[in-house]
Amino acid sequence: MQLAVFSAKPYDKKYLTSARATELNTTTNIEVIFHEFALSLETVPLAKDASAVCVFVNDDLGAPVLESLHASGVRAVLLRCAGYNNVDLDAAQRLGLFVANVPSYSPEAVAEFAVAQIQTLNRNTHRAYNRVREGNFSLQGLLGRTLHGKTVGVLGTGRIGVAFARIMHGFGCKLLAYDVFENPEFKNYGEYAASLDHLLSSSDFVSLHCPLTEKTRHIINDDTLAKMKPGAMLVNTSRGGLINTKAVIAALKRKHLGGLALDVYEGEGALFYNDHSGHIIDDDELMRLTTFHNVLVCGHQAFFTEEALREIAEGTIANLNDFLHGRQCKYALVQDKVGTPLVRRESVPIRI
Structure with a gap:
């Protein structure tokens, strides 16, 4: 499978690559493609061969983008951040997309x-x-x-x-x-x-x-x-x-x-x-x-420490691992549980 990473900076490549080597050592054939562009309707075609996308706080994950991703074969959206106000969770649930964030980093x-x-x-x-x-x-x-x-x-x-x-x-x-x-x-x-x-x-x-x-x-x-x-x-x-x-x-x-x-x-x-x-x-x-x-x-840099980047990358790859192996994901916002309808993590208070 292919993972398309959007809004990728050099530090994203460094820490995601390191986390992938550690966390996905039992999983083969995972190709990670980094795109420096933000995800939007114009850049959706860059994910045409991907099964999952990895995005950041300012990427567009509104209904039109999610529908385009789904039509191209994407089935998982991995947020390498805590906030998800840029994601249309109703649309994700309707499309059957797996969506997970990283709420607990540093x-x-x-x-x-x-x-x-x-x-x-x-x-x-x-x-x-x-x-x-x-x-x-x-x-x-x-x-x-x-x-x-x-x-x-x-x-x-x-x-x-x-x-x-x-x-x-x-x-x-x-x-x-x-x-x-x-x-x-x-x-x-x-x-x-x-x-x-x-x-x-x-x-x-x-x-x-x-x-x-x-x-x-x-x-x-x-x-x-x-x-x-x-x-x-x-x-x-x-x-x-x-x-x-x-x-x-x-x-x-x-x-x-x-x-x-x-x-x-x-x-x-x-x-x-x-x-x-x-x-x-x-x-x-x-x-x-x-x-x-x-x-x-300042330019949204409060999270920007070595420790936080490492935890974000490890959490993102762990969420991907859960998706690939069909496991219940602790930080899934939308997930299709085996044998049950698609569910959303709505009962848990939103905390940052």
Whole structure:
């Protein structure tokens, strides 16, 4: 069989190849083809000889693409990431496609990056770095706040949210969380707020660690931003669609939002993971964000550690192994169980 890997970067090739050699050592005749292009209706023909495709966060897995994949003989979709908001699971179920993600890779990688963004933006180290390179050692405009004793709001207490809380607890912060599914482990570091409004109005820093669903899309909007403590900082290392970009720009302009650190962006699909330094970027909202001195934007790199890439690759290949051998897959989102109708993993709360 052939596995077509889309949006493949050199590091994907390295870690997937290594994981394949380890995890598929009992399986023969597995040909892996890497494509640097994202999966879309235009690139579906690249999977014409494949039985399975491996995709990433910004690949298009809407119904038209899934139907084209199925028509070409593809029977499995392997997500080398936790999020699956880019997959039409209804269409996958209707077509009988196996779909699996990797929900449990190195939560510390993302949590540590969220802390790094807070530290960088709060203490203005990115601005200090640029100043010193030009011989400017003035401290004016670089004033930050001590984290110790501050209230940090954690929106979403899955694996990453708890890992983040653990670190911030070590800084001596007060942790306040909001999640529809309370996690007993979080209670070792903080307490749950009675409501989202309470969390927003009480927190000096708010960090987003929830999945993107219809209920969480634009959970940060004009109304919720107005409820945040004046001068508070907002951090998002989760999903870009959690934030209404126009709303945060407005909040920054009226100086109600004290700072914004983003590793994800709702319009990132056409930009992130590729070099656009030689092109004119026509995303006016993203470009407007980069003009604020109190905004830090990174290119969805929070997961990007050796440990996380190794775990993602191993999890992806393990899911492929389950598919090839007809085994029940622990992380299947859609799977055809032997002797039963096609089922979806809907009863398990979505946690990241």
